[in-house]
Amino acid sequence: MTDSATATTSLSPEYILEHTFGYSGFRGDQEDIIQTLVDGNDALVLMPTGGGKSLCYQIPALARPGCGVVISPLIALMQDQVEALRAAGVAAEFLNSSLAFEQAQDIESRLLRGELELLYLAPERLLQPRTLDLLARADISLFAIDEAHCVSQWGHDFRADYLQLSCLHQRFPQVPRVALTATADQRTRREIATRLDLENARHFVSSFDRPNxxxxxxxxxxxxxxxxxxxxxxxxxxxxxxxxxxxxxxxxxxxxxxxxxxxxxxxxxxxxxxxxxxxxxxxxxxxxxxxxxxxxxxxxxxxxxxxxxxxxxxxxxxxxxxxxxxxxxxxxxxxxxxxxxxxxxxxxxxxxxxxxxxxxxxxxxxxxxxxxxxxxxxxxxxxxxxxxxxxxxxxxxxxxxxxxxxEPPATWDASEAARKLMSCIYRTGQRFGAAHVIDVLRGADTEKVRQFEHQQVSTYGIGTDLSANEWRAITRQLVVQGYLRVNAEAFNALQLTELCRPVLREEEPLFLRTLPKQAPKAARPQSRARGAEQELTAEDQPLWDALRALRKRLAEERGVPPYVVFHDATLREMLSARPRNRDEMLAISGIGDSKLERFGDDFLKLLADFAES
Missing domain, CATH: 3.40.50.300 (P-loop containing nucleotide triphosphate hydrolases)
Structure with a gap:
């Protein structure tokens, strides 16, 4: 990339993918999403974390004339992405409260001169009249609304400022918009489309599966x-x-x-x-x-x-x-x-x-x-x-x-135990929480048991065959399956539901999962996991450590996280392929033209030194 956004207008998405970001091919819906935006159309994208959402707006922003504007909810996220883009040779900046006034003015001037390719903004900053006027005077390639689930009032990440982002459709009707999120059920999806005026946008819903x-x-x-x-x-x-x-x-x-x-x-x-x-x-x-x-x-x-x-x-x-x-x-x-x-x-x-x-x-x-x-x-x-x-x-x-x-969980016929628990809840008046009910079942001599004279009820001490942990597991599963409910308005008292009747009458059995006796196996089948971790041999370990140490030194010199230099997956491929020259280095996934210029010689020298020794 060059310092001028206008210089990228003739570049294809495929060229940008390979030479800027260092990848040989698109994944999943990436190509269709990117082409939709390059063509000037709107899109709503649901793609799991790690699925490559960022490229879906970064590449069309670079392929179209002007500067792409990314609305992001967190300052830290903006800074991370801008650092990574700069390492790839992209003219990227952010405008937020962390900048001094003079810095912000310089970035705004560069935007108006057409020198920026991507600009990150928080929604509250974007919605300021001064910012909207600034964008109206600039050449904008697209608007990307990241973490779009923040618009949903049903969600736990709701941000009120996101509700006003529909103004982009009114203020900039010719600029394509894309909303992206990793998590949204069908209702949240509809809400995003409605609140952001994206009902007529093309919707892309990728697989939610993260097999790794x-x-x-x-x-x-x-x-x-x-x-x-x-x-x-x-x-x-x-x-x-x-x-x-x-x-x-x-x-x-x-x-x-x-x-x-x-x-x-x-x-x-x-x-x-x-x-x-x-x-x-x-x-x-x-x-x-x-x-x-x-x-x-x-x-x-x-x-x-x-x-x-x-x-x-x-x-x-x-x-x-x-x-x-x-x-x-x-x-x-x-x-x-x-x-x-x-x-x-x-x-x-x-x-x-x-x-x-x-x-x-x-x-x-x-x-x-x-x-x-x-x-x-x-x-x-x-x-x-x-x-x-x-x-x-x-x-x-x-x-x-x-x-x-x-490790498939074992199940057991818990019908008799469930009847004991249900009966104890009933005999104690459906007024007490799980801890006390379990104390009664196990015949505990506590102050509370004596206070309510629960040593007198017929269910006192009938559950000594099971531990308190096992009774808690039974209680938890019965709550989950709807046989019991927790009344939060009555000091979290356990209460019976209608589902209990056939169990109490011995008309149907009840099977529950047993408590695990040990931690589940840590085996990691790799058949479905993309980029499966290679087992390092004793011979490879010194080079692997050296590659990571070099990456850390280069990152510290530039004040960026190590992954901004290269991801672990790129280092692993380097370890396996042992490139000997720049052409072989460029063939490794995650190494584009800019990163080759910045870091390639250092890593080639390290690999050559190891080859000689």
Whole structure:
């Protein structure tokens, strides 16, 4: 690329893909989406994280005359993308509150002179009359609305400023627009199209499948111990995200991980902005950093080598779960999504839904989404098939890369145990939470049992054959399957539903999944995973370490994250192909003309030195 946007007008998308971004071919719907925009038409794009959404607007912005304007909700995301584009030789800038007045003025002047190819803006900045007037005087190639699900009032990432972005259609009717998101069910999709005036746009819905992510969901027993075992046995030295529901849990978990020797940093909305920015910068630029966060962290984080996402609490919807787990394995290499959940999560999220300020319809929808999330946790069949079915996509066969495929869960006839639990709930008046009911079942001598004289009820002590953990698992599954409900307005009391009648009357059996006795197997079948991780031999290890060290040094010299130089997948291909000259280096995926000029000679010298030794 040159410094002038007008110089790119004669270049084809294929040329830009190969020479600017270093890729030999388009994936999935990318080519159709790009051509739609190059032709001047609008598009709505649903594509999973790591599917190549950015190229869908970056390439047409470079192929059309003028500057592409990208609306992005987060300053950090803008900075990451602009750094990566500059490394590829693209004249890209952002306008946001982090810039000094003189810097912003210079960027605006360059826009008006036609020297920019891509400009990133926050929605609130774009909507300022001064900015709209500026854009009206510039030559604009397209508008890209990234993270478009933020327009949905049903979603957990709702941003009010996104509702006003329909003004682009009125103010700039001749400029093509594209809205992009990784997560949207059918209703959210319709809402995006309506609110952004994209009903007549061409809709592209790619597969939601992320075959390189291994999904594992298991009940909490000792969450810290479970997390530690996972990290120590599988994720030593890897970057990852650990999600918690509360700020206090974020901080305590981060401190505990630090004590265990991990490079862990907390992130939540209650921390000072400078601390959040520093922790996010370290996560992006250093290797092996673990961020412990609330959902305030992650949207748009463009870090390709996140090897795991762990949830220590239940997400409130499948959309949230899919989006958060999708931050792992953006480079296509194997990654793991671990979720630990318990009955207390169900209770807490039910309370939050009941206490929300939304309408009754909104509360009902939130409850349905929570139920769907719980259903995903408790199923005994392939997790990926159930996850994709939620987004109205069918998988032809079981995935072979989730815990239920790798270690099919055992089930047992829980009819008698369920009757004991249901009877105990009934005998104690349907007024108490799970902990107390289980105490009664197991014959515990607690102050509360004595206070309500529950040692006198007929169900006292009839459940000593099962542990408290097993009773909690039974209770959780009965709640999920609708036999019991948690009444948030009555101190989270367990109550029976109509579904209990045939079970209590012994008219139908009830099978539940058993508690796992050990962690699921960590095997990672690679048949469906794109860009499967190569096992490094002892002979390859020194060169691999040297390639990563060189990448880190070059990144630090330029003040950018290592992946801006090259992704891990590019280094792996370099390790395998051992290029000897620039032509062979250019044939490696992820190396375009600009990166070859900037970094090629350093890596060729390193490879030559190793070849000689």
């Amino acid at each position: 992510i291994q999904y594992r969901i298991t009940a909490k027993s000792n969450p810290k111990r479970q997390l530690l075992q996972f990290l120590q046995s599988e994720q030593q030295g890897n970057a990852g995200v650990v999600y918690c529901l509360s700020r206090s849990k974020v901080e305590s978990t981060a401190t505990w991980l630090q004590e265990q020797g991990f490079n862990a940093l907390p992130y939540h909305a209650g921390l000072p902005a400078t601390v959040r920015a520093d922790h996010q910068r370290r996560f992006l630029r250093e290797e092996g950093v673990i961020v412990v966060a609330t959902i305030a962290f992650g949207m748009g984080i463009d870090k390709p080598d996140v090897r795991f996402v762990a949830h220590l609490d239940l997400p409130k919807s499948i959309e949230a779960y899919y989006q958060e787990t999708g931050r792992a394995g953006r480079d296509g290499e194997p990654a793991t999504a671990l979720l630990l959940y318990g009955l207390e999560d169900v209770v807490k999220l039910s309370q939050m839904a009941a206490m929300s300020e939304g309408s009754e319809e909104h509360k009902r929808q939130e409850r349905q989404r929570l139920d769907a999330m719980l259903g995903l946790c408790e199923i005994t069949s392939c997790r990926r098939r159930a996850l994709l079915r939620y987004f109205e996509e069918e998988l032809a066969a079981d995935c072979g890369n989730c815990d239920t495929c790798l």
